Amino acid sequence: MTTENPSQADIEVEKLLSALRELGGSSGNKRLKESLGWETDYYYEVRNRAESQGLVARGRGKGGSTRLVERLADEELLQEETPEGRRGEDSLYAPVKAVLESDWVKDSKEGPFESLGVVDVARQGKRKTGGRWTRPDLALIAAQKLDFFPTDHFEIITFEVKPADAVDPTGVYEALSHRRSAHRSILIVCADDLQDLDTNKMDEVQEVAHEHGIGLIRVVGEVSDYDNWETLETAARVEPDPIRANAFISTQLEELHEPLRQRLQSLTNELIREVGIKLRER
16 A cells, blocks of 8 residues: 555645644554554555654654654744844845855855755745754755765755844854754854954854854854855764755755756766766777
């Protein structure tokens, strides 16, 4: 018994979610499977599909368990009111996004990269996420061509953006939580003037960022001018859980699905051509 097509598969996922809600949001696999009346293989096929979409997570217990992923309430996604005369965090996303795409990917110490696109994740409203602190402000899928590797190298890079009056180590820990689904995470601190930054807090933030391998960029002045960007800490690269990374792309980077598919198809065609050439040379 298998899901026949994508639309049918989505219906089955919704059945599983409904059953979980009726069971209080969490259940042992045996109980959940029996409540649905599904065979074992079919149950895990649907459960794993829901997991890849970031809708459920596995839990502990004999025989394993499955739970609904926490959702951020709408009010938790809203920006706090900004004091008069101060720049709000949400006003920084657009200029930061533009510079990431135009300059940073080509000049960063982590790169250089080719950008497949930058997504404003913070403004996705009710889109499903993996819970609190799993939604970065911005996210980038980057590609690199390396001389001694046969195919392109891809990375997910996330960004947490903070105005000067919101600077403290919490921003670093937010970025660190994003790295569960990304290869690199970076905190970007923006200030109109250097005097707007609390030196002691910035020193503490840099120390914590260095300790955890989180990138730190300081922007003083007009955010849209790359000359005002200074890298204080380079982001360390990690290898995220592929299932988490895939779920992150699936649920939060939807607008990059098509460019990524096209790039992967192009790489596949290139590899097929190269294999064909080598076979003809034999």
